[in-house]
Amino acid sequence: AxxxxxxxxxxxxxxxxxxxxxxxxSSSVSVYxxxxxxxxxxxxxxxxxxxSGSTLVxxxxxxxxxxxxxxxxxxxxxxxxxxxDTAEYFCAVRRKLTFGQGTILTVHP
Amino acid sequence: xxxxxxxxxxxxxxxxxxxxxxxxxxxxQATTMFWYRQFPKQSLMLMATSNEGSxxxxxxxxxxxxxxxxxxxxxxxxxxxxxxxxxxxxxYICSARSVGFDGYTFGSGTRLTVV
Numbered sequence: 001a002x003x004x005x006x007x008x009x010x011x012x013x014x015x016x017x018x019x020x021x022x023x024x025x026s027s028s029v030s031v032y033x034x035x036x037x038x039x040x041x042x043x044x045x046x047x048x049x050x051x052s053g054s055t056l057v058x059x060x061x062x063x064x065x066x067x068x069x070x071x072x073x074x075x076x077x078x079x080x081x082x083x084x085d086t087a088e089y090f091c092a093v094r095r096k097l098t099f100g101q102g103t104i105l106t107v108h109p
Numbered sequence: 110x111x112x113x114x115x116x117x118x119x120x121x122x123x124x125x126x127x128x129x130x131x132x133x134x135x136x137x138q139a140t141t142m143f144w145y146r147q148f149p150k151q152s153l154m155l156m157a158t159s160n161e162g163s164x165x166x167x168x169x170x171x172x173x174x175x176x177x178x179x180x181x182x183x184x185x186x187x188x189x190x191x192x193x194x195x196x197x198x199x200x201y202i203c204s205a206r207s208v209g210f211d212g213y214t215f216g217s218g219t220r221l222t223v224v
Contacts, residue, residue: 043218
């Protein structure tokens with residue numbers, strides 16, 4: 001069985017501040033991990049993914065995430081956010097692509 | 110890159126009628142497609158996995174006779190909500206798997222409102 005827990009349902013932050021969205025997972029097998037972004041009334045867009053290799057994964061829009069096997073975490077980070085980053089972010093684990101509960105990131109000017 | 114087109118983007122229907130949602134992979138062949146349902150302020154819940162040429166695999170608690178899935182070709186899967194009721198109102202999203210494990214591409218979603 002596999003599951004994903006996003007520890008924060010909402011994260012408010014000011015523009016140009018750094019942000020971290022937390023994700024923990026559980027799985028009985030080796031994992032592939034993903035972060036997706038969803039804008040209102042739209043589908044999901046892939047930000048980044050971890051399949052194997054380097055534990056630090058860089059994605060689109062300046063986001064990156066670090067796979068930590070010992071802590072079973074895959075936290076998403078961005079050093080400086082923009083207003084346009086306001087959206088809902090989902091962490092997911094394969095194979096059926098199980099999603100976390102989502103984190104709403106709101107960037108304030 | 111891989112593109113998935115989902116249609117319609119929104120639909121309003123009367124209670125008791127049926128609604129069909131289409132999910133097409135435009136530039137790749139998708140042997141497997143997934144259907145998700147998303148309630149307001151909630152995560153995506155997998156409803157079923159659709160494999161081309163075979164019966165869909167439904168998740169526990171999803172009514173097979175209510176949510177009919179057809180994956181007749183490598184580029185098209187359809188979800189039909191039969192005898193829709195107001196509680197079926199939701200945001201439905203499809204996803205197609207392209208080459209490789211990481212090739213999940215999502216449609217733009219369909220907002221269904223049953224009145």
